[in-house]
Amino acid sequence: MRALLAALLILSTAAAMAQDLRRGERVFTRCIACHSLEERGPTPGPSLIGIVGRKAAALPDFEYSPVLLEAGRRGLVWTxxxxxxxxxxxxxxLPGSVMGYLSLPNADDRRALIDLLKTAR
Ligand code: HEC
Structure with missing residues (x-):
């Protein structure tokens, strides 16, 4: 019985995680015009592969704005x-970054998106 309960718990956790990632993918449609989670090649915005834990403005082949470069120099890390x-x-x-204004007011949307970003390594 205990093993069955444990198995059910694992299954429901896995299902919740899959659902969270699907939600993250839905939210990522707001980023996809400019950012990629698959390619490191040129896109209008810097690649977001490995973004969680990466220093701000860290890609050598992307032309960041002075605002983001300065934030990186001051030690901003994308935790x-x-x-x-x-x-x-x-x-x-980050006033004045060339990404412009974007707002995701829903905390669950942000959580799901950040969980998705963590998978892009
Ligand atoms: C219209 C294009 C566009 C959209 C849409 C967009 N971004 Fe960006 N993003 C950029 C650009 C351009 C930069 C570089 C900004 C700079 O240099 O000031 C950037 C920078 C970033 C950075 C910092 C990267 C680094 O290397 O320091 C993160 C994180 C980021 N965007 C996340 C997102 C997420 C998440 C979304 C969707 C919710 C999103 N962006 C939507 C264009 C965009």
């Missing part, structure tokens, strides 16, 4: 918390 704050209101967190 989950920093991404959560940035995606709540990009202009409030």
């Amino acid at each position: 989950e918390e920093a991404l959560d704050r940035y995606l709540t209101d990009t202009e409030a967190f």
Whole structure:
């Protein structure tokens, strides 16, 4: 009985994780015009492969704005918390970056998106 319960718990956790990733993919449709999770090649925005835990403005082949370059020099790292704050209101967190204004007001959307970003390695 206990093994069965454990198995059910694992299954439902896996199902919840799959659902979270699907939600993340839905939210990522707001980013896909400019960012890729698959390719490191040229897109209008920097590749987001490995973004969680990456230093801001760290890709050598992308021309970042002075604002983002300066944030990177001052030590900004895209931790989950920093991404959560940035995606709540990009202009409030980093005024003048060339990504422009974007806001994901729903905390569950941001959580699901950040979980998806963590899978892009
Ligand atoms: C209209 C194009 C566009 C859209 C849409 C867009 N971005 Fe960006 N993003 C950019 C550009 C351009 C930059 C570089 C900004 C700079 O240099 O100031 C950037 C930078 C970033 C960075 C910093 C990357 C680094 O290497 O430091 C993150 C994180 C990011 N975007 C996440 C997102 C997410 C998540 C979404 C969707 C919710 C999104 N962006 C939507 C164009 C876009």
